[in-house]
Amino acid sequence: MQKYVEHKQNVEIIVRILSREEWEKEQRELGHKDVKPIVNEKASFTQTFIYWLMEYGIGLIAAPTIKAELRAPDGSLIKTFTSLNELSVVTRDTTDAGIKVRIIDSSSDSYTFRYLNINSKRYEEEAMAIRHTFTQNYTKGSDQIADITVITYVTGCVA
């Protein structure tokens, strides 16, 4: 089973060319406001930047004791993983970069799962890094092996 998700980029650009008086007055009276970005395809992260961010990200994912959790459709914990069978940065072409995680459960456990949570650790803080919600429930029988690969991309980068 292999799943992937894509995260598109949003961006907002504001260009203002003001007189110094206008600008200084505004700084005094208004200050800066946060903007609500909109989709704009003329701006982009570079693939290099996202790639290095993902490289940093897999270091965080490699750190916690419990690296992944499978959860049942009701959200309850059913299986934890202290090691990953694969953790890497991947690209498909020059416009994206992603984190690939693969876990294999060859135990004789039997369960049904819907969610895969992948954890991270920075300093002493542990937090969920990636959560995959599968589009259906999957059941592993005691005589079966669960082999799960998830890839999470940031798309729309520029080379």
Next chain:
Amino acid sequence: MLRGFSSVFIGDLLWRHGISKINNATIKARLFDEAGNIVKEFETLNTLDFIELPVDNYKNSYIKVVVLDTSNATYNFKRIVVYFRYNDEEYPAIIYDFDAQYTKPSDRVVEITVSIGIERLIPIT
């Protein structure tokens, strides 16, 4: 529809890391004219931060960059590039091409805000 990164991860740790890499660049941003010539370099940014905004019950996370030129310089610009530093080398991190070429007269201030990020992170619960 599948969803991936949580806001905890990409909205905070990753973005803060990315911001630190941008902050480490010697030249943090450049403006280019239509012909691709460098018309302005910024060693400092007026703003470099990350913001999180909820949209349709999802979290969106952004890096926000503001460059400000209060100089008397006159130039035209069509593209802005923000740089980052990694392993002693500097690379473009963000590229934006404006729809039109803008002109900065000597008696005007230019302020450019770029907010760029990832949409629809884990739903807000």
